[in-house]
Amino acid sequence: MAEAAVPLLSIRGLRKIYGQTVANDHIDLTIAAGEVHALLGENGAGKSTLVKILAGLTRPDGGTLHWRGEPVHLDSPKTARRLGIAVVLQHFALCPGLTVQENLRLAGLDRPDLQRFKTQAARYGLPVPLDSCVMHLSASERQRLELLRCLTQEAQLLVLDEPTAMLGPAESRTFMTLMRQLAAEGRAVVLITHKLQEVLEVADVATVLRRGRVVGRLTDLDAANARDLATMMVGDLPQLQPAPRTPPRQLPALTMHRLSTAAHRDHGVALQELSLTVRRGEILGIAGVAGNGQEELLAVLSGLQRTSPASLLLEDEPCGHLGVAARRTLGLAYVPSDRLGVGTVPSMTLAENVLLTASGMSQLGWVRHGRLAVRTREILAHFHLHQPPQTRLADLSGGMAQRFLVGREISAQPKVLLAAHPTWGVDVRCAQDIIAALLELRAKGCAVVVVSEDLDELFALADRLAVLYRGQLSPAWPMAEVDEHRLAQAMAGLAPTAGIAEHHALAAG
Ligand SMILES: Nc1ncnc2c1ncn2[C@@H]1O[C@H](COP(=O)(O)OP(=O)(O)OP(=O)(O)O)[C@@H](O)[C@H]1O
Numbered sequence: 130m131a132e133a134a135v136p137l138l139s140i141r142g143l144r145k146i147y148g149q150t151v152a153n154d155h156i157d158l159t160i161a162a163g164e165v166h167a168l169l170g171e172n173g174a175g176k177s178t179l180v181k182i183l184a185g186l187t188r189p190d191g192g193t194l195h196w197r198g199e200p201v202h203l204d205s206p207k208t209a210r211r212l213g214i215a216v217v218l219q220h221f222a223l224c225p226g227l228t229v230q231e232n233l234r235l236a237g238l239d240r241p242d243l244q245r246f247k248t249q250a251a252r253y254g255l256p257v258p259l260d261s262c263v264m265h266l267s268a269s270e271r272q273r274l275e276l277l278r279c280l281t282q283e284a285q286l287l288v289l290d291e292p293t294a295m296l297g298p299a300e301s302r303t304f305m306t307l308m309r310q311l312a313a314e315g316r317a318v319v320l321i322t323h324k325l326q327e328v329l330e331v332a333d334v335a336t337v338l339r340r341g342r343v344v345g346r347l348t349d350l351d352a353a354n355a356r357d358l359a360t361m362m363v364g365d366l367p368q369l370q371p372a373p374r375t376p377p378r379q380l381p382a383l384t385m386h387r388l389s390t391a392a393h394r395d396h397g398v399a400l401q402e403l404s405l406t407v408r409r410g411e412i413l414g415i416a417g418v419a420g421n422g423q424e425e426l427l428a429v430l431s432g433l434q435r436t437s438p439a440s441l442l443l444e445d446e447p448c449g450h451l452g453v454a455a456r457r458t459l460g461l462a463y464v465p466s467d468r469l470g471v472g473t474v475p476s477m478t479l480a481e482n483v484l485l486t487a488s489g490m491s492q493l494g495w496v497r498h499g500r501l502a503v504r505t506r507e508i509l510a511h512f513h514l515h516q517p518p519q520t521r522l523a524d525l526s527g528g529m530a531q532r533f534l535v536g537r538e539i540s541a542q543p544k545v546l547l548a549a550h551p552t553w554g555v556d557v558r559c560a561q562d563i564i565a566a567l568l569e570l571r572a573k574g575c576a577v578v579v580v581s582e583d584l585d586e587l588f589a590l591a592d593r594l595a596v597l598y599r600g601q602l603s604p605a606w607p608m609a610e611v612d613e614h615r616l617a618q619a620m621a622g623l624a625p626t627a628g629i630a631e632h633h634a635l636a637a638g
């Protein structure tokens with residue numbers, strides 16, 4: 130990049146204050162055309178706040194912005210769009226009940242734009258089903274939809290807030306290639322991610338925020354490693370000392386017995402005769418490329434979708450026919466993928482969100498406020514959150530909300546915990562805390578089912594790993610028998626599916 134060139138965007142002294150929190154504290158940042166600029170920082174560092182300012186959604190309390198050398202006021206999303214800034218928010222701003230086309234109309238695209246959308250989809254190799262309801266799209270399809278929207282708007286600066294958090298390794302790689310392509314075309318990309326390996330792979334420059342301030346810049350990422358980046362973000366990380374693992378107990382905690390579901394008419398995957406037993410004190414990982422039945426499996430295990438009684442047992446109790454609340458009473462806790470949409474209410478306080486799912490917090494219709502506050506504070510302290518219990522969930526940063534919700538489910542001391550990518554969106558330090566907390570649950574005899582596309586997360590946690598492919602489950606291999614080759618084959622559908630025989634052998638053993 131020529132030094133003399135006028136930068137695409139130049140930010141000076143940017144400030145944003147929410148009540149007592151200085152979310153952006155005199156931020157200086159320069160973005161040049163043709164660069165992928167990583168924006169890093171621990172949960173709550175102020176990254177999404179900056180993104181919302183660039184999107185024209187939030188007004189700053191101070192500072193200046195220059196676009197191609199000219200001063201600008203990003204007073205509305207329209208202004209930002211007109212300049213050529215396109216933003217993909219951390220929590221997608223899509224209407225789940227509407228189709229892709231309808232969502233694009235809402236985002237201000239009209240008929241000719243739709244045609245351009247299709248052209249861009251073909252050009253960049255990013256297929257999105259235009260007539261599908263957004264609620265039926267996988268995470269990566271939603272991601273593609275948002276990216277194509279940006280490209281259709283002919284954005285010169287793309288600001289992407291944790292775009293790869295929900296993507297599996299193969300999809301992430303495709304995404305990285307696309308980032309480089311966009312930069313090569315002369316656009317600038319601001320990429321926010323907690324996956325430091327991605328930063329090293331794809332970014333030209335990295336800026337690190339901490340408590341609202343810029344605390345570091347790296348212009349030579351070739352000479353950096355993930356540990357340097359982590360230290361800049363959160364300070365020195367303690368080496369994780371994994372507790373010695375005792376073998377799982379023999380008692381079954383969760384049994385699937387020829388568990389099947391029908392596919393919805395125009396979307397979704399049918400689960401086909403899944404049979405598997407997860408024992409007490411065992412962590413079962415379920416890997417696979419998104420869209421192979423993960424959401425359907427989570428729905429049917431959690432009780433969001435019911436099935437025949439005997440196809441699912443909690444300990445010895447048939448529970449396939451029970452709903453979420455009844456399964457909770459039997460000891461099942463659930464961390465869904467859609468953290469803010471299922472089982473939480475963002476407009477309520479943290480304490481109220483604990484009350485939503487906690488037992489023993491009310492009696493004869495009266496809330497036991499003392500107990501509730503104690504329990505909420507315990508969760509907050511355990512996951513290093515410094516907010517009071519009366520904070521609204523919506524006022525936490527994305528990663529802080531993740532921590533809180535994972536913490537709420539872990540603290541319920543369940544017999545079985547069902548968790549969709551438990552470390553998604555949290556910073557490196559917190560990911561360690563969550564892994565440690567899950568291992569602690571395991572040691573207490575809880576059975577944990579982790580459904581994730583993130584292989585690092587699965588390798589850190591699982592005792593056995595199975596792969597879901599088009600609604601079918603591979604055998605659950607002990608980790609010693611899992612290697613990349615076997616996984617890649619299973620993820621591509623080249624592995625045998627778990628037979629009834631294995632199920633019986635486990636149940637008998
Ligand atoms: N609308 C709001 N009201 C009050 N406080 C807010 C609001 N939005 C953000 N904050 C606070 O501002 C700080 C910065 O939040 P921000 O969302 O920018 O963090 P982040 O760097 O994106 O973190 P994460 O990695 O968790 O997504 C946090 O302390 C958060 O609680």
Ligand SMILES: [Mg+2]
Nearest residue numbers: 177219526527
């Ligand atoms: Mg954020």
